Amino acid sequence: xxxxTRVVLAVLAxxxxxxxxxxxxxxxxxxVNTTVERQKVGDVxxxxxxxxxxxxxxxxxxxLGGGLKAGFQLESGFNSxxxxxASTFFGRQSEVNLSGNFxxxxxxxxxxxxxxxxxxxxxxxxxxxxxxxxxxxxxxMPDANKIAxxxxxxxxxxxxxxxxMHEQAVGGKNAFDLxxxxxxxxxxxxxxxxxxxDVNQVGLRALYTVGAFTVGGYYQRDKNxxxxxxxxxxxxxxxxxxxxxxxxxxxxxxxxxxxxNVNDSDATQFTLGYNYNLSxxxxxxxxxxxxxxxxxxxxxxxxxxxxxxxxxxGVRHNF
Numbered sequence: 346x347x348x349x350t351r352v353v354l355a356v357l358a359x360x361x362x363x364x365x366x367x368x369x370x371x372x373x374x375x376x377v378n379t380t381v382e383r384q385k386v387g388d389v390x391x392x393x394x395x396x397x398x399x400x401x402x403x404x405x406x407x408x409l410g411g412g413l414k415a416g417f418q419l420e421s422g423f424n425s426x427x428x429x430x431a432s433t434f435f436g437r438q439s440e441v442n443l444s445g446n447f448x449x450x451x452x453x454x455x456x457x458x459x460x461x462x463x464x465x466x467x468x469x470x471x472x473x474x475x476x477x478x479x480x481x482x483x484x485x486m487p488d489a490n491k492i493a494x495x496x497x498x499x500x501x502x503x504x505x506x507x508x509x510m511h512e513q514a515v516g517g518k519n520a521f522d523l524x525x526x527x528x529x530x531x532x533x534x535x536x537x538x539x540x541x542x543d544v545n546q547v548g549l550r551a552l553y554t555v556g557a558f559t560v561g562g563y564y565q566r567d568k569n570x571x572x573x574x575x576x577x578x579x580x581x582x583x584x585x586x587x588x589x590x591x592x593x594x595x596x597x598x599x600x601x602x603x604x605x606n607v608n609d610s611d612a613t614q615f616t617l618g619y620n621y622n623l624s625x626x627x628x629x630x631x632x633x634x635x636x637x638x639x640x641x642x643x644x645x646x647x648x649x650x651x652x653x654x655x656x657x658x659g660v661r662h663n664f
Contacts, residue, residue, distance in 0.1 A: 372405060376663050377662050378471075380476075381395075382655050383655065383657075384653070384654070385655070387648070387651040387652065402419055404417065414445065416441070420439075421435050421436070422437050438454060440455045441453055455493075457484065458495075459539050460482070463550040464582070466550055469586050470595035471618065475657070479582060480612070480614050480644040480653075481601040481644060482565065483565060484570075486509060486521075486541070490510040490512050494507075501527055501529065502526070506522070509521075524537045531555060533550075534551050535549070544570055545567065546570055548563055557587055559586040560583075561583075562584055565580040566578070566579055567580065572610065578603065578610075581599070582599040582600075583599075584596070584597040591621055591623070592621055596615075596618075598615045599614040599615070607641050609641045609642070614634065614644070615634070616632055616633070619632070626662060627660070629659070629660050634657075635652070637652050
């Protein structure tokens, strides 16, 4: 009888542990993305190894029952060319959330959904990383001290709103972020708005896929984002991609207009890229990118009137 009792208790213990494991999960994930490049800033050329936003992280969920779930995500960047860790260890993301039929409430440090709904969505060839990243998008929303609410999906429509707390006794202003995504089969639409004090941005995005071709872009209008008291500026980017088996051919062109109060502050950027997918997680790629700055613009270089270009080949592995 005692032996049978021990067997029953052991079975119950195993069943209980199995149920616990079924209710919660933790995943390790990341990306190592490194290029060899010949970069040129003005008349100065440099050949080197460059990191392209490599990262690793942990994320997990726990089923609390009744449709309620708790989740978290911690993400850290590192330099794949040197191995150096980020100065803020989980600076890319440190979030806890609760979700259910009511939607999702998010607390912590995470990227703005307005960015994901517009600029990131059309960054097709290298996921908006490295020297070929979008030089003109005005990222207004702070990532830290953030409270966000993601509404339940309304058919093909998703909505999210966030506030970033300034956490200062005197001065400082909260920042606000809104994002919307709407998918109509081959056509994907998005919109985003951010504001902190006198700095704001609004963007609209469309992406259309037909067969092996994808075309789209976004339009953004910001105020004072890159230039203090610069006024308003228009920014537009167009993208195209063609997929042929494991090969991808990419082109994108961006144009940043003049700030209203700063003459000759406009610039252009174009990128030609090629990706070859060795698997679903690993690719090799190459690109050429160039930024042409007017006399009062310093995109990518930090020096007004100085242009930037790069020829790069790289390897990206997701895990």
